[in-house]
Amino acid sequence: MDREICAPIDKEMAMQLRAGDMVYITGTVYTARDAAHKRMAQTLSEGKELPFDIKGNIIYYMGPSPAREGRPIGSAGPTTASRMDKYTPELLDLGLVGMIGKGKRNPEVIEAMKRNGAVYFAAIGGAGALLSKAIVESEVIAYDDLGTEAIRKLRVERFPAIVVIDSLGNNLYERK
Amino acid sequence: MRNIDVSEITEAVKNLCIDANHTLSPDMEKALYNAADEETSELGKKILEQLKENLQIAGNDMIPICQDTGMAVFFIKVGQEVHFTGGCLTDAINEGVRQGYTEGYLRKSVVSDPLIRKNTGDNTPAVIHYDIVQGDQVEITIAPKGFGSENMSRVFMLKPADGEEGVRNAIVQAVLDAGPNACPPMVVGVGIGGTFEKCAELAKEALTRKAGEHSKLPHIAEMEKEVLETINSTGIGPAGLGGSVTAFAVNINTYPTHIAGLPVAVNICCHVNRHASVVL
Structure with a gap:
């Protein structure tokens, strides 16, 4: 079914979502991909705070192309989520509720999603121009030196995605 | 001189x-439009329609595809x-x-x-x-070349005894392993023969061939058509969410090889298979 959801997302809402649901996300999401995840893991291992409060939030695995003048962002589609698998269970245990990416997740991530009532959305890979239209503001909030891999706070309006793995572990990629 | x-x-x-980053070549655009017409899954069709819209936005607003x-x-x-x-x-x-x-x-x-x-x-x-x-x-x-699909590419050093069946299985296995990660519908570039590095280069260059054109070698053209059919029967579909169009094309390039070997490289490209040429 089609659903309108707000981000940050409360856990009860996240737990109602089911694999196969089409969602339109409005609100705030944060971007982080390979290098930002590595740095967040390093930060946590040193006992320090993450650059944003991860509780109830959604991370979008995305590194945009540069914005032209007068635009909030360039092309902005999802990257392959499995490269973040190594770092993800720890973030889920800290309260991360949603992830937007593309492609498969490993069993450890899915277990951590079930344990924490989290949800994994897929945006359409390779539709970066289309998806950029749902992003109305973008601000680098951490790791500026990482360029496209910096952490960005995005304001999104009706960002389209599909629930691929829900909090019960149902997985749209593994349909029979 | x-x-x-x-x-x-x-x-x-x-x-x-x-x-190349803002407009697809006419052959790739045509492949996408044909796929949207042919796709049997409702969700798959919807995704392909969105990819068509994505292409239009990219070209009109100068946002990379x-x-x-x-x-x-x-x-x-x-x-x-x-x-x-x-x-x-x-x-x-x-x-x-x-x-x-x-x-x-x-x-x-x-x-x-x-x-x-x-x-x-x-x-x-x-x-x-x-x-x-x-x-x-x-x-x-x-x-x-984007790396979502590059990361799903493979080199197989097969034995001569593995023969044509071994080659077909290797290609299909690479596509199955790639699944949703490679942003299907894919273009599958294949290199058969040469050496370890030569077959990889052949596979990469095969991706620059126009979608819909086949090898001039009859037995290879036949294999391209049959393997494409096998890949499209896997059901992976657009974005890996199910459907009848998993690949637009299988392009195979070959080169002579050693009596002891049958190298096969499978270079997978997403639906944004960008290639552009100019002659000076």
Whole structure:
């Protein structure tokens, strides 16, 4: 079914979502991909705070192309989520509720999603121009030196995605 | 002997970088439109319609089709009657990449050292394959390669006894393993023969062939059609969410090989299979 959801997302809402649901996300999401995840893991291992409060939030695995003048962002589609698998269970245990990416997740991530009532959305890979239209503001909030891999706070309006793995572990990629 | 100033190369490369990342070649656009008509899954059809819309937005608003504007891969055919003046050819190509990726608002996705991983800031260096040919012209083909699909590519060093069946199984296995990660519908570039590195280069170059064109070798053309059919019967579908169109094309290039070997490389490309050429 089609659903309108707000981000940050409360856990009860996240737990109602089911694999196969089409969602339109409005609100705030944060971007982080390979290098930002590595740095967040390093930060946590040193006992320090993450650059944003991860509780109830959604991370979008995305590194945009540069914005032209007068635009909030360039092309902005999802990257392959499995490269973040190594770092993800720890973030889920800290309260991360949603992830937007593309492609498969490993069993450890899915277990951590079930344990924490989290949800994994897929945006359409390779539709970066289309998806950029749902992003109305973008601000680098951490790791500026990482360029496209910096952490960005995005304001999104009706960002389209599909629930691929829900909090019960149902997985749209593994349909029979 | 014909003189070509390398500044002409830089200018051509810059324009190719920008063009290839904002508009697909007509063959790829046609493949996408055909797929949207043929797809049997409702969700798959919807996704393909969105990819069509994505292409239109990219071209109209000058937003890259995909944010991963790739590592710039080139196939350069240099006529042996050409004499380059004004600098080094390879430097001129890299300068074109630098200008194209900077002035064209393309993403800089290259790190200088694979382990230290510091971004070079201008998407250089490119990966350049040169071929020396007859004549006094230079043909430049760019194929910016995104890594979602590059990461799902494989090399199989098969045995001669594995034969054609082994090759078919290897291709299909690579596609199954890639699944949703490679942003299907894919184009599957295959190299058969040569050596370890030669088959990989063949597979990469096969991706620059026009979608819908087949090998001139009848037995290979046959294999391309049959393997495509097998891949499309897997049900992976658009975005890996199920459907009848998993690949647009299987393009196979071959080369003679050693009596002891049957190398096979499978270079997978997403639906944004960018390639553009210019002849100087």
